[in-house]
Amino acid sequence: MNAEVLPRASCCIYCGASNATGYLKPLSTEHIVPLALNGDLILPDASCERCQKITGTTEQIVLRGHYRGLRIQQGWKHRKKNEQPTELPIFLPDPAGGRDIRRMVPLAEYPYVSFFFDLPTPGILIGILPEWEYGLKYRWLRLQATGVDPPVTSENLTTFSTPSLDLHSFCRMIAKIAHAFAAAKVGLHSFVPLLEPIILGNATNFYHFVGGFPGATEMPIADKPYEISLSRETCSGRTYLVAKIRLFANVPGSRAYQAVVGKIASSNEI
Numbered sequence: 001m002n003a004e005v006l007p008r009a010s011c012c013i014y015c016g017a018s019n020a021t022g023y024l025k026p027l028s029t030e031h032i033v034p035l036a037l038n039g040d041l042i043l044p045d046a047s048c049e050r051c052q053k054i055t056g057t058t059e060q061i062v063l064r065g066h067y068r069g070l071r072i073q074q075g076w077k078h079r080k081k082n083e084q085p086t087e088l089p090i091f092l093p094d095p096a097g098g099r100d101i102r103r104m105v106p107l108a109e110y111p112y113v114s115f116f117f118d119l120p121t122p123g124i125l126i127g128i129l130p131e132w133e134y135g136l137k138y139r140w141l142r143l144q145a146t147g148v149d150p151p152v153t154s155e156n157l158t159t160f161s162t163p164s165l166d167l168h169s170f171c172r173m174i175a176k177i178a179h180a181f182a183a184a185k186v187g188l189h190s191f192v193p194l195l196e197p198i199i200l201g202n203a204t205n206f207y208h209f210v211g212g213f214p215g216a217t218e219m220p221i222a223d224k225p226y227e228i229s230l231s232r233e234t235c236s237g238r239t240y241l242v243a244k245i246r247l248f249a250n251v252p253g254s255r256a257y258q259a260v261v262g263k264i265a266s267s268n269e270i
């Protein structure tokens with residue numbers, strides 16, 4: 001993997017902390033797409049300690065949750081070699097009806113299921129008002145699960161519980177990747193950011209800014225682990241900077257998502 005190191009940010013891209021604002025600790029390097037997803041875009045001096053902790057915690061929930069099996073199947077390693085487990089837990093229904101039973105399975109036999117959230121278009125791009133309550137009925141959420149691999153044969157297992165699916169953390173991770181990518185590629189001065197409250201856990205209106213491409217046909221398998229790009233979209237006379245992100249782009253059935261990074265003046269060039 002050849003990392004692309006982008007020009008240093010010299011301030012926290014999430015909260016604005018910098019030497020000039022009195023933040024005296026070193027700023028940490030941001031992996032725009034998490035390293036655990038084979039991300040190779042690096043933005044130096046880009047996060048304060050507090051924001052790093054928040055974004056890191058969110059990513060861990062997703063990467064150790066429903067993405068864990070997929071990452072193992074892809075052979076994507078942990079950052080530190082000694083953190084690489086040799087076996088992982090799966091959870092089996094208790095025949096007696098009690099709590100699920102935890103069973104350790106060797107890595108090579110750990111079953112994975114590809115889960116991809118099928119999300120609606122971000123509300124802001126289709127004229128939905130910010131105060132709209134995205135109740136369950138209007139979330140239009142579907143899950144697509146593809147085959148289990150390897151088949152669940154180890155220890156004569158016939159069934160197992162899937163890892164937890166945390167849609168909120170997933171949306172926050174997509175928002176973070178989108179914001180960091182835009183900050184690195186076009187600079188924070190190019191747009192009025194919209195995603196920081198979601199990224200930092202201060203807002204829960206995910207579906208207004210983060211979504212998918214409902215009705216899109218299945219995308220061809222890419223030869224790289226992720227795809228990311230920026231575009232401009234207009235709705236109700238406003239122009240927005242939008243990041244399109246596809247993780248696991250090399251896995252059949254993987255979806256693309258979009259996050260509305262910020263408002264831009266229509267005369268600005270990207």
Ligand SMILES: [Zn+2]
Pocket residue numbers: 012013014015016017047048049050051052
């Ligand atoms: Zn910060």
